[in-house]
Amino acid sequence: MNLIVTTVDYILNWSRANSLWPLTFATSCCGIEMMQTTASNNDIARFGSEVFRNSPRQADLLICAGTINHKMAPVLLKLYQQMAEPKYVIAMGACACGGGMFCNNTYSVVNGIDKIIPVDVYLPMCPPRPESLLDAVRKLQAKIKKESITKRKEFMECHRSKLSEKAEILVQAPDLKIVKTDECYLDFSLEFECKDYIQTPEINYIPDYNSELLNNLANLKASGFNILTAIIATDYRDCIELNYRLYSTFQSRFFDYKIYVQSEADSVISLYPSAYYDECEIYDMFGITFKGNSNLKRLLNPKSWVGHPLKKDYELKDERLVWNE
Amino acid sequence: MSRMKLNLGPQHPSTHGVLRLILDVDGEKILGCEPVIGYLHRGMEKMAEGMTYLQYLPTVDRVDYLSGFFNSYAYVAAVEKLLGIQIPQKAAIIRVMLMELNRIASHLLWLGTYLLDLGAVSPFFYTFRERELILNFFEKISGQRMMYNYFIFGGVRSEIDCLEEVEPICKTVLAKLEDYEKILTENPIFISRTKNLGIMDRETAFAYSITGPNLRASNSHLDFRKLSDLYKDFEFKIAKAEDGDCFARYKVRLDEIRESVKIVLQAVEKLKVAGGNINTGLKPLNLKIDTGEAIADVETPRGLTSCCVKADGSDKPYRVKWRTGSFYAVQILPKLLTGHMISDVMAIYGSLDVMLPEVDR
Numbered sequence: 001m002n003l004i005v006t007t008v009d010y011i012l013n014w015s016r017a018n019s020l021w022p023l024t025f026a027t028s029c030c031g032i033e034m035m036q037t038t039a040s041n042n043d044i045a046r047f048g049s050e051v052f053r054n055s056p057r058q059a060d061l062l063i064c065a066g067t068i069n070h071k072m073a074p075v076l077l078k079l080y081q082q083m084a085e086p087k088y089v090i091a092m093g094a095c096a097c098g099g100g101m102f103c104n105n106t107y108s109v110v111n112g113i114d115k116i117i118p119v120d121v122y123l124p125m126c127p128p129r130p131e132s133l134l135d136a137v138r139k140l141q142a143k144i145k146k147e148s149i150t151k152r153k154e155f156m157e158c159h160r161s162k163l164s165e166k167a168e169i170l171v172q173a174p175d176l177k178i179v180k181t182d183e184c185y186l187d188f189s190l191e192f193e194c195k196d197y198i199q200t201p202e203i204n205y206i207p208d209y210n211s212e213l214l215n216n217l218a219n220l221k222a223s224g225f226n227i228l229t230a231i232i233a234t235d236y237r238d239c240i241e242l243n244y245r246l247y248s249t250f251q252s253r254f255f256d257y258k259i260y261v262q263s264e265a266d267s268v269i270s271l272y273p274s275a276y277y278d279e280c281e282i283y284d285m286f287g288i289t290f291k292g293n294s295n296l297k298r299l300l301n302p303k304s305w306v307g308h309p310l311k312k313d314y315e316l317k318d319e320r321l322v323w324n325e
Numbered sequence: 326m327s328r329m330k331l332n333l334g335p336q337h338p339s340t341h342g343v344l345r346l347i348l349d350v351d352g353e354k355i356l357g358c359e360p361v362i363g364y365l366h367r368g369m370e371k372m373a374e375g376m377t378y379l380q381y382l383p384t385v386d387r388v389d390y391l392s393g394f395f396n397s398y399a400y401v402a403a404v405e406k407l408l409g410i411q412i413p414q415k416a417a418i419i420r421v422m423l424m425e426l427n428r429i430a431s432h433l434l435w436l437g438t439y440l441l442d443l444g445a446v447s448p449f450f451y452t453f454r455e456r457e458l459i460l461n462f463f464e465k466i467s468g469q470r471m472m473y474n475y476f477i478f479g480g481v482r483s484e485i486d487c488l489e490e491v492e493p494i495c496k497t498v499l500a501k502l503e504d505y506e507k508i509l510t511e512n513p514i515f516i517s518r519t520k521n522l523g524i525m526d527r528e529t530a531f532a533y534s535i536t537g538p539n540l541r542a543s544n545s546h547l548d549f550r551k552l553s554d555l556y557k558d559f560e561f562k563i564a565k566a567e568d569g570d571c572f573a574r575y576k577v578r579l580d581e582i583r584e585s586v587k588i589v590l591q592a593v594e595k596l597k598v599a600g601g602n603i604n605t606g607l608k609p610l611n612l613k614i615d616t617g618e619a620i621a622d623v624e625t626p627r628g629l630t631s632c633c634v635k636a637d638g639s640d641k642p643y644r645v646k647w648r649t650g651s652f653y654a655v656q657i658l659p660k661l662l663t664g665h666m667i668s669d670v671m672a673i674y675g676s677l678d679v680m681l682p683e684v685d686r
Contacts, residue, residue: 024338025336026341026342027342027343027364027365028342028365028387028390028681028682029387029390029471029472029682031341031342032390032391032434032471033470033471035438035453036453036457039449039450039453039454039457040450040453040454041453041454041457052338054337054338056336066365067365067367069363069364069365069366069367071363071364071366072335072343072364072365075335075336075343075364079336101383101384101387102367102368102372104372104375105368105371105372105374105375105376106367106368106369106371106372107368107371108366108367108368109367109368126472127390127470127471127472129470226531226532227531227534227536228534229534229536229629229631229648230534230631230646230648232620232633232646232648233646234635234643234644234646235644243633245620245631245648249531249545249547252552254620254622272532272534273532273533274532274533274534274653274656276656277652277653277655277656285370298363299362299363300362300363300366300685300686301363301366302363309368309371310370310371310644314371316371316375
């Protein structure tokens with residue numbers, strides 16, 4: 001019996017190890033090095049892994065190339081669950097291994113993907129060289145060649161129950177920051193049914209030219225400052241400074257127009273449509289509402305995020321997300 | 326009635342990152358689109374508030390990893406403005422040379438991946454081959470392929486001792502650029518997939534704060550390099566096109582590579598005779614900066630990047646704000662995509678050269 005199992009193991013492992021099809025899953029910097037690994041100088045095809053699949057259902061290797069943040073975490077879990085077995089994971093780069101540069105002083109990064117999915121090979125460095133990725137693939141192949149189908153089955157069953165627990169945590173626990181962020185990834189119907197398609201910001205606000213900000217910006221625009229390059233917000237504890245940084249293509253110069261607000265400001269999207277994203281970001285990061293911008297939403301953080309991170313009184317919590325407990 | 330919502334991303338091979346688009350489609354036709362961003366939000370602006378000026382320096386390369394030198398420059402220049410220091414002439418020339426080489430590398434990567442999105446696989450291998458030459462040079466001088474951490478407050482970190490390698494790289498790039506043009510510029514498939522597609526006129530581009538090659542493809546002269554002191558001794562033309570479609574954006578980027586090569590060659594000539602220090606010898610450890618604020622602007626491959634640094638007298642920045650070109654390029658997507666077919670989504674999106682780390686920061 002053992003003889004048969006080991007023979008089958010040998011054949012299966014040989015074929016699995018030499019045709020690892022990776023998923024094209026790149027979130028950040030390491031993704032570029034992953035692309036370089038497929039290009040002519042490094043040529044991952046020598047190791048049978050050049051067939052990058054765009055669908056998780058056709059892939060059996062997840063090279064997690066890059067930072068995973070709280071908004072992306074449910075997506076990663078979903079992708080992993082969608083992959084067919086046997087499936088393997090390489091955590092590429094310091095961020096995927098343990099948060100890397102972003103493990104301190106920030107609020108949005110998951111410190112290591114092994115909090116979400118099981119990892120076979122860790123590949124640190126920021127970012128790893130293409131040769132390192134090839135080495136990681138070779139190490140994974142060596143690992144696969146030692147596997148046994150019976151043990152693999154136990155491993156996957158153990159992990160399947162853990163993963164579904166994590167998926168449940170995602171939906172149930174409302175106090176976890178990550179939760180409900182993107183429920184649509186667990187149930188796609190939710191977001192699509194909940195509301196009709198949001199139009200991109202049309203000018204839905206007749207500017208009140210009595211207010212100073214709009215009046216002054218309108219005058220500035222009339223005098224040639226036709227680009228609003230950015231709105232720079234700063235929290236000074238007792239007030240929040242908004243710096244409307246204008247640029248004039250006629251005069252070739254910048255102009256900083258500053259106002260100080262407490263919690264509300266006038267929206268300028270009627271004058272400068274580009275301000276829409278700026279205003280959403282400031283709403284997300286500082287909690288300022290903009291009168292006249294009817295589609296204010298959290299832009300960068302998940303919808304259910306609590307607090308406004310760039311305010312000075314925002315507390316960076318160290319415990320982050322605790323999937324494993 | 327075949328109207329439905331179509332989810333695209335955040336895991337999609339052609340978004341080169343983690344952009345998510347919720348498309349409202351009727352059959353193949355796009356009626357509207359809502360970009361969802363933030364899947365790579367790493368809190369870089371908050372990070373700065375908990376780190377010293379020097380500690381934050383290596384992380385700024387990650388704001389846009391395809392143009393690390395530009396981000397380094399923006400941050401370093403803002404801090405230098407706050408400190409009121411002038412960098413040595415030689416360091417300024419080295420900075421220009423490296424930034425322009427970086428621009429070439431970035432545009433080459435864009436060209437390869439854009440054509441990959443359109444279905445042409447082989448240009449990807451060609452452009453990555455040439456890009457590798459530049460990356461090898463960067464590695465020799467800084468020790469890293471993508472995150473250089475080479476600019477420091479008051480100059481650059483070390484001397485360049487392999488300057489003779491730059492000219493052959495430039496020659497190769499120029500020669501290969503002609504090859505690309507032979508393959509692409511009159512290629513009927515490429516033209517029919519990019520001409521008259523995603524047209525953006527100049528006034529719209531201004532209103533949506535679009536900068537960089539995307540704006541210059543819409544018949545504008547705006548190039549922030551011309552305003553910068555750094556570039557005032559260099560001669561170059563502003564690459565420009567008039568149509569404002571995807572093909573125009575392609576033309577502008579290819580022309581920009583040529584102009585960048587010119588600048589690099591001028592810089593090499595200047596460096597051969599330049600003497601003096603490469604940095605001011607400032608000790609950046611425990612650097613404390615008096616209250617004030619400074620904004621540095623730089624024209625990156627993806628438009629205007631401004632870094633605003635506010636100091637409060639301590640050894641940590643009070644606030645750092647990044648203004649990046651791609652952030653606004655994503656915002657204009659709904660306007661450009663509406664009315665086109667699903668198969669054109671990637672052709673239009675790719676032509677804008679959006680980098681998601683720059684959008685989410």
